Amino acid sequence: MTLTPNFYRDRICLNVLAGSKANAQAIYEAAEGHVLVGVLSKNYADIDSAVADMRDYAALIDNALSVGLGAGDPKQSAMVSEISRQVQPQHVNQVFTGVGTSRALLGQNQTVVNGLVSPTGTPGIVKISTGPLSSAAPDGIVPVATAIALLKDMGGSSIKYFPMGGLKSEAEYRAVATACAEHDFWLEPTGGIDLDNVEAILRIALEAGVSRIIPHIYSSIIDSASGDTRPEDVRQLLAITKTLLG
Numbered sequence: 001m002t003l004t005p006n007f008y009r010d011r012i013c014l015n016v017l018a019g020s021k022a023n024a025q026a027i028y029e030a031a032e033g034h035v036l037v038g039v040l041s042k043n044y045a046d047i048d049s050a051v052a053d054m055r056d057y058a059a060l061i062d063n064a065l066s067v068g069l070g071a072g073d074p075k076q077s078a079m080v081s082e083i084s085r086q087v088q089p090q091h092v093n094q095v096f097t098g099v100g101t102s103r104a105l106l107g108q109n110q111t112v113v114n115g116l117v118s119p120t121g122t123p124g125i126v127k128i129s130t131g132p133l134s135s136a137a138p139d140g141i142v143p144v145a146t147a148i149a150l151l152k153d154m155g156g157s158s159i160k161y162f163p164m165g166g167l168k169s170e171a172e173y174r175a176v177a178t179a180c181a182e183h184d185f186w187l188e189p190t191g192g193i194d195l196d197n198v199e200a201i202l203r204i205a206l207e208a209g210v211s212r213i214i215p216h217i218y219s220s221i222i223d224s225a226s227g228d229t230r231p232e233d234v235r236q237l238l239a240i241t242k243t244l245l246g
Helices: 023-032 047-058 074-087 096-106 142-151 170-181 198-208 232-246
Strands: 016-018 036-042 067-068 112-119 126-127 139-142 157-161 186-191
Touching: 016 232, 023 036, 023 047, 023 096, 036 047, 036 112, 047 067, 067 074, 074 096, 074 126, 096 112, 096 142, 112 142, 112 170, 112 186, 126 142, 139 142, 142 170, 157 170, 157 232, 170 186, 170 198, 198 232
Parallel strands: 016 036, 036 067, 112 157, 157 186
Antiparallel strands: 112 126, 126 139
């Protein structure tokens, strides 16, 4: 099973959700491997069932598996860490305070572990109190550069910037992208991204000089009837990224 992520070769790698194992395979093929396929821990009753099912997913897509929280739910943090320890996926989604635990339990540095930080309304300042207890406390806000340094201290690979609301937080997003470029850190824009705004969102990060960008495109490309991500939309996303990268 592949541990070193395939997407290390890519400056942009898509992150989309799978509604089923067959859907995961279809997504992977549609993206020509330039994708991380999200499976949400929140959809499972316990760790054992999640581990068994996610191992099946990983086997079908060369381990291009992204273990998810579920709408950034901090209550899922510990479950994500334990699932990731056992499954050893290529990508882990974490709240800010869960990054160190996930990295320690993984026992290696190849898996990408992001840390969730949120907009505050002020460019250059982000909210890091996204954990199980801290999310219910008064906001913990710090400069983006400080958040990046803290994430690096904990073994994090990237900032997951959520919820963006598409381009509603554009000025703040630009500041985050600039900081990620300056401090050689990866960026994962998330929330409200769709086929209409993804090009602009990616262009901002590319022009800032971010080395690796992992956009999360979720509900806007999911078929509401089946719960599956539409492969044809994934193909369109891939075409957009190829155009941007030349």
